[in-house]
Amino acid sequence: MSDIIRRDPRAEWIARNRLHPLHAAMQPAQHSWMGPNGVIRKNPHGIGFIGPNGIKRIDRSGAQQGGATKRSAAVEVQLPLHQVPAPAFYISVVPDMVGGRLSSHDRDLLGLAHQLAGKDGAVLAVVFGEHKESAFATAGVDRLLVLEGEEFSGYAPEQRVQGLRAVDNQFSPRHWLLPDSRSGGGELGRRFAAALGERPATRVWQVKDQECIGRAGAGLQDLARPVARLILAAVECAEPVSETRHEALPVELSTTVARSLSRIEDLGAVAVDPAAIPMAEAEFIFSGGNGVKDWGLFHRTAQALGATEGASRVAVDDGFMARDRQVGASGTWVTARVYVAVGISGAIQHLQGIGACDKVVAINLDPGCDMIKRADLSVIGESAEILQALIAAVEAYRNEAKRDAA
Numbered sequence: 001m002s003d004i005i006r007r008d009p010r011a012e013w014i015a016r017n018r019l020h021p022l023h024a025a026m027q028p029a030q031h032s033w034m035g036p037n038g039v040i041r042k043n044p045h046g047i048g049f050i051g052p053n054g055i056k057r058i059d060r061s062g063a064q065q066g067g068a069t070k071r072s073a074a075v076e077v078q079l080p081l082h083q084v085p086a087p088a089f090y091i092s093v094v095p096d097m098v099g100g101r102l103s104s105h106d107r108d109l110l111g112l113a114h115q116l117a118g119k120d121g122a123v124l125a126v127v128f129g130e131h132k133e134s135a136f137a138t139a140g141v142d143r144l145l146v147l148e149g150e151e152f153s154g155y156a157p158e159q160r161v162q163g164l165r166a167v168d169n170q171f172s173p174r175h176w177l178l179p180d181s182r183s184g185g186g187e188l189g190r191r192f193a194a195a196l197g198e199r200p201a202t203r204v205w206q207v208k209d210q211e212c213i214g215r216a217g218a219g220l221q222d223l224a225r226p227v228a229r230l231i232l233a234a235v236e237c238a239e240p241v242s243e244t245r246h247e248a249l250p251v252e253l254s255t256t257v258a259r260s261l262s263r264i265e266d267l268g269a270v271a272v273d274p275a276a277i278p279m280a281e282a283e284f285i286f287s288g289g290n291g292v293k294d295w296g297l298f299h300r301t302a303q304a305l306g307a308t309e310g311a312s313r314v315a316v317d318d319g320f321m322a323r324d325r326q327v328g329a330s331g332t333w334v335t336a337r338v339y340v341a342v343g344i345s346g347a348i349q350h351l352q353g354i355g356a357c358d359k360v361v362a363i364n365l366d367p368g369c370d371m372i373k374r375a376d377l378s379v380i381g382e383s384a385e386i387l388q389a390l391i392a393a394v395e396a397y398r399n400e401a402k403r404d405a406a
Contacts, residue, residue, distance in 0.1 A: 080245070081246075084122040088120040089117075090173040091117045091123050092124045093106075093124070093126070094126045094178045094189075095110075095127065096179050096183040097127055098283070100133065102136075106179060107240035108233070108235060109237065110141065112233055113177050114140050115207065115238055116174070116175055123143070126163075126167055129147070129148060137246050137247065138246075140246055142249070144248045144251065147160075149257075155264065157184075158191075158260045159259070161260075162259075168196065175227070175228075176231065177231050178231075186232060199228065201230070201231045204232065205237050210226060211226060211227065212224070212227050274309070279310060279327065282308035285308050286302040287339065287340065287341050288310075288312070289315050290345070292315065304395070305390075307338075309325055310339075312344045316331070332353065333352075333353050334356070336354075337359065341360065341375070342363045342387070344362070345369045345371055346370030346372075351370060354374075360374055360376050361378075362374070362378045363383050364380065
């Protein structure tokens with residue numbers, strides 16, 4: 001059996017959050033403690049566990065569940081199921097799904113949708129084309145509608161508007177929510193509003209007391225208006241769903257989507273130099289710190305991965321990277337979908353700067369550093385060996401892809 005300690009960051013977060021409904025269930029039973037006089041006190045009723053027949057069992061060795069062993073953070077957390085069998089109305093959400101997965105902006109939007117849906121409504125997520133997301137249930141999706149077909153792939157805003165109009169005719173949502181982003185949601189939402197003849201509420205950062213509050217005046221003023229049917233929401237418009245899981249039942253359109261006469265030809269994506277992408281807009285960041293000893297190898301790895309380079313403050317102060325590449329509270333706050341930290345211990349300022357990143361991968365020698373605790377995936381070992389193996393794996397993958405294409 002492996003001696004590697006498996007961690008569940010979500011279970012640890014619930015154990016720290018006293019307001020979470022599952023907080024009490026994640027706390028270890030306290031069987032002994034030291035009294036004010038220094039004498040160890042024991043609770044004889046707290047020892048043991050309830051067996052399958054409802055009879056309390058006591059295991060003095062602590063090997064069975066309920067013993068005095070330390071609580072494992074890998075306990076599977078089963079969130080309460082939120083069901084809406086017969087929705088009184090729908091709140092439709094059209095996430096950006098950058099890279100085929102829900103972004104943090106999309107999850108904020110789903111949180112806002114549940115505020116508007118309440119107990120009687122259901123959140124309907126409309127997704128175009130194939131996706132890689134497997135966590136719609138924990139993100140707050142009650143009904144999932146996937147519009148598949150090559151006509152929706154690539155840059156096809158006109159055809160997507162036709163699909164949304166078909167959804168509007170069948171489900172008649174009370175509100176439409178789209179992210180006011182540069183990833184497509186902002187443009188698609190404005191095109192859809194024009195097609196419906198609706199005046200959308202844009203750059204909305206809060207919905208309260210039947211009013212939409214959006215940014216205006218170059219972000220220096222707030223503009224309040226009654227809740228619109230079509231809302232283009234900004235980042236952090238609401239807290240994402242975290243305390244319930246949802247059914248995410250698949251639904252389908254009863255009619256086929258009409259083909260639109262496209263006036264736009266998609267010529268595909270244009271190759272962009274990762275070094276030219278601003279840090280705040282980069283989707284994939286490969287960041288180095290004090291633990292990087294071979295910076296030439298670091299640059300070659302970043303180039304092989306096609307990632308934008310970043311650095312910790314220590315690496316910048318030592319002159320290994322430019323100041324505009326610094327990540328953290330004293331540098332640039334980043335929102336990358338994937339952030340790889342090589343040899344970065346995880347100072348509080350750096351962790352603040354990557355707080356909005358979706359997935360964090362840490363490569364470090366110290367398994368107890370703060371960056372390892374923050375990471376979704378950790379690799380413990382010498383960075384030079386790991387980077388060389390990573391380059392070899394990327395080259396092998398690309399060579400195999402070329403052979404398959406030939």
